Amino acid sequence: MSIAKTDPPAPLPAAAGLAPGERRIAGRSLDNTGHKNMQQLIQLRWIAVLGQLATISVVYQGFDIHLPLRSMLAVLGCLVLFNAASMLRLRLRHEVANGELLAAMLVDVCMLTAQLYLSGGITNPFVFLYLLQVTLGAMLLKSWSIWTLVAAAACCVGGLAFTAPPLSLALDHDSGMASVYIQGMLVCLAINAVLLVVFVSRISHNLRARDAHLADLRQRAAEEEHIVRMGLLASGAAHELGTPLSTLAVILGDWRRMPAFAGDPELVLEIGEMQSQVLRCKSIVSSILLSAGEARGEAPVETTVCGFLDDLVAEWRATRPGAMPILDYRNEFGLDLRIISDSALKQMICNVLDNALEASPEYVGLRVRRDGADLRLDITDRGLGFEPAMLAQLGKPYQSSKGRPGGGLGLFLVVNVARTLGGRVHAANLPEGGAVVSLILPLESLTPDEDETEGELDAG
Structure with a gap:
């Protein structure tokens, strides 16, 4: 039928734990959601800086309202410095903890409180921006941190109500839409709505990506x-x-x-x-x-890509009756490269070759080439190809139509060995019939630990 439907001729007991030279190349599993969310806060803070500059200019010059410009610009300068420091911190260290997000949002609340204190306190229509901070905190922070932020915002609003001098424009709210206070409040609500839609959507995307990442880690x-x-x-x-x-x-x-x-x-x-x-x-x-880590024979030895594959093909042909004329072996790797020969890597390739031989007893193709920084092996057959359901579940255990206990483990083990080496496996049906399984392995994970840059050998 297809290459994925046969049982592995030899099990790979350490497929998830060993790599050539006993080195493991694992994918990055760090959760970068905090980093992305801190970036969103930094972007929002730059928008706040520009918005405050525009608002101060309009209110001071357009409405002829006296404001302590020097003090307000000093607070704005502190916000700019803090945002620049936040950007530098992200460059120096990638991980961002919940406590750092809480501290950043508390600074934002304090800066907003300072500006409101200097511009009317509770009578300033932009006091509703506290809701933006609390809503973002509910999206970004852990439960105890959210309530800490809510308590801080409530204390700040209460302090403004008791201590900040009111704005004169707050007295004209009876004028309806002609009221400067009402107009400012509508502008504030519009800003809140737009920023919430934009940033909550981005943060939700980050959280969904984190959940998908955690689900993938649990599956692995x-x-x-x-x-x-x-x-x-x-x-x-x-x-x-x-x-x-x-x-x-x-x-x-x-x-x-x-x-x-x-x-x-x-x-x-x-x-x-x-x-x-x-x-x-x-x-x-x-x-x-x-x-399995219980070496009875020889330990992994240093060889070359071409030497390893030539020996593997020769041994495979010699131990599979009738396989000599069937295997079409084409080595197009080019300049040879030193690697570490490992039994798991050898068994992985032999598994796919054996499955291809069972699916297509009259022809098996093996093409080896260099694909950028990767070693690519394309193994083809002229069988009936993969069923769509099996292609969709590539690398999942027990995906077999043969009905045998333990069937369908071949590609499951192959995929896990490749993933351990930092590589990947791709399978597809060919237009002319048959199927192809591509093993794509980073050469960096196969080369020796030292003198990797001196591994190019003469092909001849």
Whole structure:
């Protein structure tokens, strides 16, 4: 059917935990919602600076209302300095905690209170801007911080009501729409509405992105736990199989030397084939234990991209009967590069090749090339291709139409190995028929830790 529908020929017990050279390249899991929300507050503060400058100019010059310009501009200057310091802090450190957001909003409330105190206090129509601060706080802060902000805003309003001298324009509110106070209040409400729509929408988008990020992390944790359990099972099975396989190898060696078998060439060939299959089983067991961190064989060794893939293809052809003429291997990588050979990486590629062979016994294609800073392997077949439902659930466990227990784990393990290396897996159906699975791995995660810049070798 398709490449994703077959069981893996060899399990990958440490798919979620090992990378070449025992280095793990994990995706960034830090939550940057606080950083984005602080950016929104900084933008809002710049709008507040411009709005206050415009309002002071209009009121002072247009309505001929006396204002303490020097003091109000000094408060505005402090707001500008604080906003500049906030921008510098974001550049120096990415994470923003709830306490920092609360402190920033309390500063905004204090600055607004200072400006209102200098311009009429509770009689200033722009006193409703406190609602903007409280609403944003309800979106951004934790529960206890919200109530702290509400208490601070309430204290500030109460202080203004008792201490701030009133504005003269507050006395003309009986004039209806001709009242300067009513006009100012309408302008304030319009500003509140516009800013709330814009910034609440942005903050909601940030929160939705955070929730989606956390859901993805929970899904990845569940998948990695699933793989760990599979690894424990595979490691235990490998331990149990080690002794029987060694016993079989000894018995087959004795049979080959016995006169009754040695005199029959056909039996000698069959015994030799049995010995090679036993050796292959022992190699698989060793690879399982190596991937699980219990190295029975050799540790990962330094090699090159072309050398690793050439050896992998040669071994795959030799251990799959009839695969020699079927595999169309094209290495277009170019200048070779040193990498660390790892059993999990090898098993990942072999899994996809084996699945392709089962889906398309007459043809399997393997194309290797360099895609920017990535190693790209395209494995194609001429089978029936993927079903749309399986493409939509690529990399999810037990997505198989074969009906066998444990079916559909092949691409699930492949995707998790690739993700551990910082790479990705893409699958699609080909227009001419068949399917292609692309393994895209960053070369940085495969190269040795030291002397990475000196890894280019002569292709010849």
